Amino acid sequence: MESTRKQLIDLLEKEKGYVSGQQLSDSLNISRTAVWKHMNELKKDGYQIEAVRKKGYKILSSPDKISGNTLQWGLETKWLGQKLIHFDQVESTQEIGHQLASQGKPHGTVVIADAQGKGRGRMARNWHSPKGKGIWMSILLRPDLPPMRAPQLTLLAATVLAKMVREKTNLHPQIKWPNDLLIDHKKVSGILTEMQAEHDQIQYVVLGIGMNVNQQLNEIPQDIRHKASSLKIESGQEWDIQQTIQSILRLFENTYDSYVEQGFEQVKKEWEHFGYRIGEEVTISTMRREWQATLIGIEPDGALRARDKDGNEEKLYSAEIHWGEGGYHA
Ligand code: BTN
Numbered sequence: 109m110e111s112t113r114k115q116l117i118d119l120l121e122k123e124k125g126y127v128s129g130q131q132l133s134d135s136l137n138i139s140r141t142a143v144w145k146h147m148n149e150l151k152k153d154g155y156q157i158e159a160v161r162k163k164g165y166k167i168l169s170s171p172d173k174i175s176g177n178t179l180q181w182g183l184e185t186k187w188l189g190q191k192l193i194h195f196d197q198v199e200s201t202q203e204i205g206h207q208l209a210s211q212g213k214p215h216g217t218v219v220i221a222d223a224q225g226k227g228r229g230r231m232a233r234n235w236h237s238p239k240g241k242g243i244w245m246s247i248l249l250r251p252d253l254p255p256m257r258a259p260q261l262t263l264l265a266a267t268v269l270a271k272m273v274r275e276k277t278n279l280h281p282q283i284k285w286p287n288d289l290l291i292d293h294k295k296v297s298g299i300l301t302e303m304q305a306e307h308d309q310i311q312y313v314v315l316g317i318g319m320n321v322n323q324q325l326n327e328i329p330q331d332i333r334h335k336a337s338s339l340k341i342e343s344g345q346e347w348d349i350q351q352t353i354q355s356i357l358r359l360f361e362n363t364y365d366s367y368v369e370q371g372f373e374q375v376k377k378e379w380e381h382f383g384y385r386i387g388e389e390v391t392i393s394t395m396r397r398e399w400q401a402t403l404i405g406i407e408p409d410g411a412l413r414a415r416d417k418d419g420n421e422e423k424l425y426s427a428e429i430h431w432g433e434g435g436y437h438a
Pocket residue numbers: 199200201202203224226227228229230231233235237243244245246288297298299300316317318319
């Protein structure tokens with residue numbers, strides 16, 4: 109987003125010293141009073157700015173708290189997050205996403221909160237969302253797709269999260285079917301997709317992403333500590349949450365645009381590249397039987413394809429999978 113304020117920050121950050129009000133007003137083609145007003149807004153967003161008479165302005169430090177504005181300044185997207193709403197605290201960004209959808213907000217609207225009081229996980233589980241420790245965000249999408257293709261959007265989102273981790277670390281993220289992001293067998297992120305559809309058309313999707321970023325081990329609830337982790341625990345370093353959100357949104361937009369143009373094939377390939385235990389043998393229990401199977405990949409409808417020892421293949425929609433050593437049950 110090339111707003112005046114973003115250009116202002118770019119100019120100040122490029123200069124190591126002071127930039128005069130006149131210089132800023134000339135470069136941005138705005139009045140000196142407008143420059144001064146922008147400076148006050150920046151301070152409200154947490155920038156520390158020094159103003160010295162006859163010298164000009166200098167940024168001393170950038171905010172560590174995130175805000176809608178600061179998130180948008182470094183955002184390199186065309187449509188995703190161009191409407192971005194940030195809250196300090198909400199019950200669940202999913203709920204807000206649904207409200208915004210019914211108010212007619214556009215495709216690509218993003219809701220982010222520092223903390224959630226009632227974060228929702230899949231299968232009516234709670235999602236622990238402590239303040240400032242992770243990414244709690246919902247994306248409103250209005251895809252021109254039939255409802256049966258909605259699971260593809262969840263699989264796509266999972267590949268985006270895996271690509272983000274791979275881009276920023278030398279860790280080996282994996283996706284456990286259908287859409288848990290694992291690092292070293294532990295879950296660091298989950299996706300909750302909720303859809304409103306009519307007839308043969310998706311009206312909208314609220315795609316919720318929960319990512320544990322800067323929790324230390326003792327900040328992960330004890331009952332899930334054996335199977336959950338955070339980017340910080342796995343990488344051994346603190347993450348910049350704002351930049352991480354921006355990277356996810358950039359990668360999401362690129363991946364989504366290619367998917368709309370070219371279809372599901374590339375997403376399927378990427379998902380299978382990251383797929384946890386793909387090509388390996390696991391034990392599967394369904395209502396009818398328990399069997400050994402090799403996981404082969406995913407199907408366009410989001411099912412997991414598995415092959416038994418006699419070569420018979422089966423599509424799984426819901427099954428208990430015994431993921432084996434280090435893993436945990438679906
Ligand atoms: C899962 O169970 O793996 C999915 C977790 C999804 C959590 C995210 S956090 C942002 C959004 N708001 C919610 O209440 N849930 C999703």
